[in-house]
Amino acid sequence: MQDNAFALLLESFALGYWGALGIVALLTLESLPIIGLFMPGVFLMVGLGSLSGTSYLSFADCVLYSVIGAVLGDSIGYWLGYLGIERSFLHPHGKRSQSGHAMAEQLLKRHGRLAVFLGRFVWFFHPAVPFLAGVTGIRPGWFYLADLPAVILWVIVYAGIGHWATGMARDRTLEFMVGMGVVLILVGAWFLLRYFKNKHNTAAQSIKSRN
Known part of the structure; x- marks a missing residue:
């Protein structure tokens, strides 16, 4: 009975019922301001990539759901900042969060819109970049022009590492x-x-x- 239930769970994951929602939710949380600062997105993405090396999840589905979740999380952060949400509402209290926000602000001041692209590849503070990009008034078109390619590349690279590692482990x-x-x-x-x-x-x- 338990074996059958486990098999059904794996089958539903492979077909994308709960697996898709789970991946989207995880990547959304990983990309949110403050919350994402405490979630190791690189390791999460490599782990999902390794799962795609099995028969339970295809690599294409892994990339698709991960991109959707990451862009959704970045969008929430960006629009909170762009629409004028007070900074005190999302003010980080921990030293780690404060450091991440400070580094993200410095990156935006130095590189402008390019920081949106570069920030995706630095786990320590990348969740703060979309919010601060909105606060500084970067236009939505410019934001998504930088954010979407960065997310796609980030997902493919780290999911690809996990996928490749799983294949190596088998062989x-x-x-x-x-x-x-x-x-x-x-x-x-x-x-x-x-x-x-x-x-x-x-x-x-x-x-x-x-x-």
């Missing part, structure tokens, strides 16, 4: 596991170095402020 399990292990070690080492570097800089600034 060459041992080589794939070794390669993934090396990648995880390097990524972990990079995060540790950044953590200790930031900790050291914070301590140094604290000492300077006391003096």
